[in-house]
Amino acid sequence: MxxxxxxxxxxxxxxxxxxxxxxxxxxxxxAGSGExxxxxxxxxxxxxLDPATGNDAVTNYIVANIYEGLFAYDTVGNPVPKLAESWTxxxxxxxxxxxxxxxxxxxxxxxxxxxxxxxxKRSLNYGAAETYYSSLISDYVAGAKDADMAPLEDMDxxxxxxxxxxxxxxxxxxxxxxxxxxxxxxxxxxxxADVAPLAESTWANSKDLPFSGAFKIESYNPSSEVxxxxxxxxxxxxxxxLDRIIYLVMPDQQAQLMAFENGxxxxxxxxxxxxxxxxxxxPELFIIDPYVIDYFVTINATGDVxxxxxxxxGVPNPVLQDVEIRRALAFAVNREELLTVLDAGRLQYAxxxxxxxGIPGATGDFREEADAVEHLIDYDLEAAKAIMEAKGxxxxxxxxxxxxxxxxxxxSTVAQVLQAQWKEIYVDLDIQMTExxxxxxxxxxxxxxxxxxxxxxxxxxxxxxxxxxxxxxxxAKVVNDPIYDSMIxxxxxxxxxxxxxxxxxxxxxxxxxxxxxxxxxxxxxxxxLLRAGITGIGTGPDGAVDFAYVRLP
Amino acid sequence: MIRYIIKRVLIGVLTLFILTTVTFFxxxxxxxxxxxxxxFKDPAILAAMNEKYGxxxxxxxxxxxxxxxxxxxxxxEMYSRKGFYxxxxxxxxxxxxxxLGLMAGAFALTVGITLGIVAALSKKKWINNLVMVLxxxxxxxxSFLLALMLMIVFxxxxxxxxLIGLKTPLHYVLPVLALSFYPxxxxxxxxxxxxxxxLKKDYITLARSKGLxxxxxxxxxxxxxxxxxxxxxxxxxxxxxxxxxxVIENLFTIPGIGSKMVSAIGNRDYSMIMGLTIFLxxxxxxxxxxxxLVVAFxxxxxxxxx
Numbered sequence: 001m002x003x004x005x006x007x008x009x010x011x012x013x014x015x016x017x018x019x020x021x022x023x024x025x026x027x028x029x030x031a032g033s034g035e036x037x038x039x040x041x042x043x044x045x046x047x048x049l050d051p052a053t054g055n056d057a058v059t060n061y062i063v064a065n066i067y068e069g070l071f072a073y074d075t076v077g078n079p080v081p082k083l084a085e086s087w088t089x090x091x092x093x094x095x096x097x098x099x100x101x102x103x104x105x106x107x108x109x110x111x112x113x114x115x116x117x118x119x120x121k122r123s124l125n126y127g128a129a130e131t132y133y134s135s136l137i138s139d140y141v142a143g144a145k146d147a148d149m150a151p152l153e154d155m156d157x158x159x160x161x162x163x164x165x166x167x168x169x170x171x172x173x174x175x176x177x178x179x180x181x182x183x184x185x186x187x188x189x190x191x192x193a194d195v196a197p198l199a200e201s202t203w204a205n206s207k208d209l210p211f212s213g214a215f216k217i218e219s220y221n222p223s224s225e226v227x228x229x230x231x232x233x234x235x236x237x238x239x240x241x242l243d244r245i246i247y248l249v250m251p252d253q254q255a256q257l258m259a260f261e262n263g264x265x266x267x268x269x270x271x272x273x274x275x276x277x278x279x280x281x282x283p284e285l286f287i288i289d290p291y292v293i294d295y296f297v298t299i300n301a302t303g304d305v306x307x308x309x310x311x312x313x314g315v316p317n318p319v320l321q322d323v324e325i326r327r328a329l330a331f332a333v334n335r336e337e338l339l340t341v342l343d344a345g346r347l348q349y350a351x352x353x354x355x356x357x358g359i360p361g362a363t364g365d366f367r368e369e370a371d372a373v374e375h376l377i378d379y380d381l382e383a384a385k386a387i388m389e390a391k392g393x394x395x396x397x398x399x400x401x402x403x404x405x406x407x408x409x410x411x412s413t414v415a416q417v418l419q420a421q422w423k424e425i426y427v428d429l430d431i432q433m434t435e436x437x438x439x440x441x442x443x444x445x446x447x448x449x450x451x452x453x454x455x456x457x458x459x460x461x462x463x464x465x466x467x468x469x470x471x472x473x474x475x476a477k478v479v480n481d482p483i484y485d486s487m488i489x490x491x492x493x494x495x496x497x498x499x500x501x502x503x504x505x506x507x508x509x510x511x512x513x514x515x516x517x518x519x520x521x522x523x524x525x526x527x528x529l530l531r532a533g534i535t536g537i538g539t540g541p542d543g544a545v546d547f548a549y550v551r552l553p
Numbered sequence: 554m555i556r557y558i559i560k561r562v563l564i565g566v567l568t569l570f571i572l573t574t575v576t577f578f579x580x581x582x583x584x585x586x587x588x589x590x591x592x593f594k595d596p597a598i599l600a601a602m603n604e605k606y607g608x609x610x611x612x613x614x615x616x617x618x619x620x621x622x623x624x625x626x627x628x629x630e631m632y633s634r635k636g637f638y639x640x641x642x643x644x645x646x647x648x649x650x651x652x653l654g655l656m657a658g659a660f661a662l663t664v665g666i667t668l669g670i671v672a673a674l675s676k677k678k679w680i681n682n683l684v685m686v687l688x689x690x691x692x693x694x695x696s697f698l699l700a701l702m703l704m705i706v707f708x709x710x711x712x713x714x715x716l717i718g719l720k721t722p723l724h725y726v727l728p729v730l731a732l733s734f735y736p737x738x739x740x741x742x743x744x745x746x747x748x749x750x751x752l753k754k755d756y757i758t759l760a761r762s763k764g765l766x767x768x769x770x771x772x773x774x775x776x777x778x779x780x781x782x783x784x785x786x787x788x789x790x791x792x793x794x795x796x797x798x799x800v801i802e803n804l805f806t807i808p809g810i811g812s813k814m815v816s817a818i819g820n821r822d823y824s825m826i827m828g829l830t831i832f833l834x835x836x837x838x839x840x841x842x843x844x845x846l847v848v849a850f851x852x853x854x855x856x857x858x859x
Contacts, residue, residue: 045816048636128598135598202636222634223646223808224718248717251812252803254701259716259806261709307596437585437821444589455591475596 035243036552038534041250041259043270045222048201051186052123052134057456057543060186061269062226062247064544066213069189070098070116070168071180073540076290077360077460079180083111083190083212093175093495094142098168103235105192105210113162115190120160121152123187125198133187136458140182142173152198175495178461184540185458214240214548224249234548242550260284260529267537268529269545273410276347276527283532287347290358290365291525292541294351294465296518297403297418298453299326300446300478307445307476314447319399324387326516329450330377331384332425333519338417342410348524352376353508355462356523358541362501366462367523370505376513377520384425398428404448405431406439411452414521446476453518457542462504463491469517479517484510558842565838569831576830577619580823581612587632587821606632619827628831629824633817639828642813647832649719650802650809654795657729661736661794662787666780668737669744673752673779674771684741691738697800700731704804717806728805732798736790740783748779784851788844792837 046059051067064072071079081087085101103111120141123134127149138144143157159171172179182188192210197203205220214237215228226247230240248265250256256268257275267286279285303321305314319325335350342348349357352375353367361369370376393399403418405411412433419429429450434442443451457464469479470488487507494500511517530537533553538546588602603609607618622629628639672684707727708716714727751757752775760770797811810829817825849855 045634047634053635128601200636222637223642224806248806249808250717250806251816252806255704255716255804255806258704258709262712262716264715264717435585436819437587437589438583440589440591441584441586475599 036241037244037246038242038267038547038550038552039246039248039265040267040547041248041256041265041269043253043256044251045249046226046247047222048204049217049220049226050196050201050204051119051189051191052126053201060543061545062228063186064213065215065228065245065547066211066217066231067186067189068103068212068214069183069186070100071183072546073181073184073460073542073544075539075541076365077181077292077358077541079184079460084183093177094172096170096172096179097163098170100166100168101235102166103212104233105212106216106231106233107210108233109192109210110165111190111212112165113168114165115192116168116188117160117162118193118196119189119191120187121147121155121158122191122196122198124148124155124158125150125152133185133458136182136185137187140172140174140176140179142171145173174493176492177495177497177500178459178463181459181461215242215245218244222249236548240548241552242547245547257529260531266531266534271527271529273344273347273527275529276345277343279527279529280345284529286528286530286537287525288528288539288541288543289525290356290541291543292356292358292457292460293454293524294354294356294520295414295452295454295522295524296351296354296520297329298443298448298451298478298518299329299516300448300450300476301326301515301517302477302480304477304480305446307447314442314445317401317449319401320449322391323515325391325399326519328384328387328391328425329422329427330516330519331380331387332421332427333377333418333521334379334381334421335521336379337421338414338521341417342413342522344524347527348522351520351523352378353512353520354468354518355465355508359457359460359462359465361462361505362498366501366504369501370508376509377516381424388425388427393426395426398426400428400430401449402430402432404439404442404451405433406436406452407433414452444475446478460541462501462508463488466491466504466507466511469511479511481515481517484515484517558846561842561845565835565842568838569834572834573620573623573827573831574616577616577827578612580826581615583821585821587823623827623831628828631822631825633820633822633825639824642825643810643828643832646808646810646813649807650797650811651795651836653719653725653728653732653807653809654791654797656725657732658736658787658791658794660729661733661740661790662783664733665737665740666744666783668741669783670748670776672741672745673748684745688738688742688745691734692742694734696731696735696798697804699734700727700801700804703727703731719805719807724805728801728807731801731805732794736794739790740786743783743786744779747782748775751775751779754778781848781852785844785848788840788847792840792844795836795840796833 042058042061044058046062047053047056049059049063049066051063068082070082070084072082074080083101083103085099087096087098089096100111100113105111120137124137124144124147126134128135128138134148138148142159147155147158161169163169190212195203195209205217207217207219209217211231214231214234216231218227218229220226228245230243231237234240250259253270253272256265257271259265260268260271276285299320300317301320303316303318305316339348339350353370355366357365357367359366363369403415405415415431415433419431422429442448455465455468467473467488469484471477471480471485484507487503487510491500491503491507494503512520534550536549536551538549588599607615626640631637631639631642668684672681675681704716704727707714715724716727719725757770757774760774797809799811799815801807802809802811813825814829817829
């Protein structure tokens with residue numbers, strides 16, 4: 001008996017000892033001594049805080065507050081100058097000359113044009129194999145295409161040049177109407193050659209670095225928390241009130257909701273969808289609006305199943321090569337009914353094109369411009385039925401199609417609504433729900449008849465959505481239409497913003513209405529919770545947040 | 554004794570090897586790729602990434618390369634987090650989970666055994682019933698539900714305990730409770746039934762008839778025998794607690810290995826999956842070995858075969 005108790009006490013002592021040797025750093029949201037602290041819960045582990053690579057949403061929440069580029073988005077997605085003081089564009093739209101604001105790094109050293117040159121070349125050297133986002137440079141800047149992963153000394157042809165300390169000149173390979181929007185991307189941010197080595201990112205997590213943003217890293221622990229402190233050397237530090245930001249890594253949405261209600265966090269950035277109902281009308285509910293994301297059905301319109309990722313062989317289905325069948329499928333979708341079933345209130349809206357709300361068009365919002373003319377596709381059950389019956393389908397001769405999606409309540413609900421709605425037009429939909437990565441493989445390989453798709457945007461231009469179906473950008477060529485390709489190609493080279501937007505509207509109409517290569521469903525946003533009385537959080541339609549001008553109650 | 558331990562360690566190494574091999578090939582056989590994402594990537598970029606990480610090589614060749622590295626204790630770089638090494642992540646996350654698991658284990662055994670004894674000895678029916686109801690609840694209520702209830706009641710409603718992480722001793726209370734509820738119930742049932750069984754034995758009657766007091770009969774002869782099955786159960790139970798619970802770690806935002814495993818599989822982070830598998834393998838194999846040795850230490854009837 002004694003032995004049993006001995007063992008038990010050994011266990012207890014061991015546990016207590018282990019508890020003692022744990023991290024004893026001071027606890028988070030203790031806002032003692034009048035210090036102004038904002039505690040933010042983020043929904044996943046941040047990656048390295050290297051502007052060249054860390055481009056997922058969660059990492060961006062941090063990087064955007066410690067580094068600054070020439071431009072950043074305003075609430076509706078227009079690029080507004082940050083480090084750029086003024087700029088000129090040559091008449092042919094190729095040469096951009098920027099004057100850089102007087103500003104210093106957090107260690108007092110002047111931010112120069114040479115830092116921008118190094119930042120861009122370093123991103124290129126890192127290469128698209130490591131960071132897909134370097135293609136946002138190599139696809140646009142003159143001489144950058146061949147510089148992907150090249151050593152620095154071979155980059156003399158890359159046309160990003162420091163004319164003097166405060167003047168930067170960038171020459172493009174071809175005119176690009178949304179180039180300022182690209183400059184908000186972190187691959188274009190300035191970096192110091194003396195601190196940021198090539199092809200390596202872990203340096204970026206250290207606290208003793210020169211920062212260009214409103215805050216500096218105080219500690220970085222990606223599995224639990226990242227702490228930022230105010231950067232007193234920042235160009236607009238006088239208007240920054242926050243002393244400290246604590247980012248808590250909380251992957252579980254339910255946990256964030258409860259910790260918010262418990263008062264442990266001020267800003268919960270990832271909470272369950274139904275929070276929009278429980279917090280309806282309360283001041284805490286925070287929704288980024290517009291938030292750019294679309295949800296649509298992608299159709300394998302060519303039957304191509306030869307994509308290179310994954311091993312499952314697909315079976316080409318010729319039926320969907322018929323544009324009339326595709327049109328019938330699109331006509332049969334009742335978006336209002338879908339929204340009712342999803343029951344997410346004002347988080348979601350019916351989408352009638354591939355480009356969601358929040359992308360600037362010629363004068364206002366691209367989507368609103370298009371919808372003001374007409375919905376590219378609308379619910380018309382009778383027309384859909386007529387098409388199907390003319391093709392010989394009926395209650396006794398159902399068309400069998402597969403719909404692929406990944407397993408989550410949201411996606412599964414959408415799939416079931418589509419299944420029910422398409423049954424009305426004699427389509428027997430086989431829903432194949434798999435785990436996320438398996439689904440990605442199948443979709444990029446072309447191994448589907450119909451599949452769900454949802455995309456946010458990196459740069460705020462309709463092109464980001466429209467060039468998805470430019471055939472060279474597809475792994476399996478599920479859309480392979482020379483007419484569409486030439487429309488996109490032509491839009492790429494157009495400079496006049498109004499004419500270019502007209503061309504993009506035409507391309508979208510061709511994609512969605514005329515050829516029905518995709519069926520748009522909804523656009524949506526995500527709920528967040530912010531302690532009542534806190535103001536001044538800057539947001540962008542890409543979901544970015546800027547805490548520089550936050551005011552606590 | 555020494556020879557027995559050496560033999561067990563050798564078997565353990567063999568088991569680990571088989572575990573590594575099977576996991577490696579199973580993992581490679583699931584469809585999915587660490588580099589695919591929601592956005593369509595340029596096919597050329599995908600190919601370049603596969604080449605850089607050696608994923609274009611035949612699976613068997615990848616396996617040999619991996620084994621060579623593991624022998625050198627090099628578990629490689631994470632696929633989903635560039636610049637982070639599996640070994641560092643494990644060394645950071647494992648102590649958190651192990652510490653929590655040991656605490657929950659110790660708490661479960663203390664409370665479970667006490668409740669079991671009280672139930673077995675109590676003459677009052679309601680005490681017995683109460684313990685049994687608790688025990689039945691404990692084995693049937695899933696831990697995520699219990700954790701959520703604890704969080705709502707003690708975190709959100711009464712604001713007694715904090716809900717994020719394990720910064721202070723106070724932070725440990727709710728996760729330890731949530732983790733240990735099931736083992737408490739199981740241990741108390743086990744103790745109770747085993748105790749009742751033992752008290753019916755002839756040697757108890759003999760001890761009583763020889764004039765030994767009730768208390769010392771129960772403590773010296775009853776408990777000692779009644780706890781043997783509990784000790785056998787305790788080893789695997791603690792090993793299980795130390796491997797971490799995804800649900801509890803996620804809800805209480807604890808950066809342990811339970812939550813790492815789930816995200817590693819979801820991301821197809823091959824090096825992390827392998828590192829975790831090998832690590833958990835070592836943990837469970839050694840916990841089982843220790844628990845076998847402990848049983849032999851407590852129960853003189855167990856002898857090591859020469």
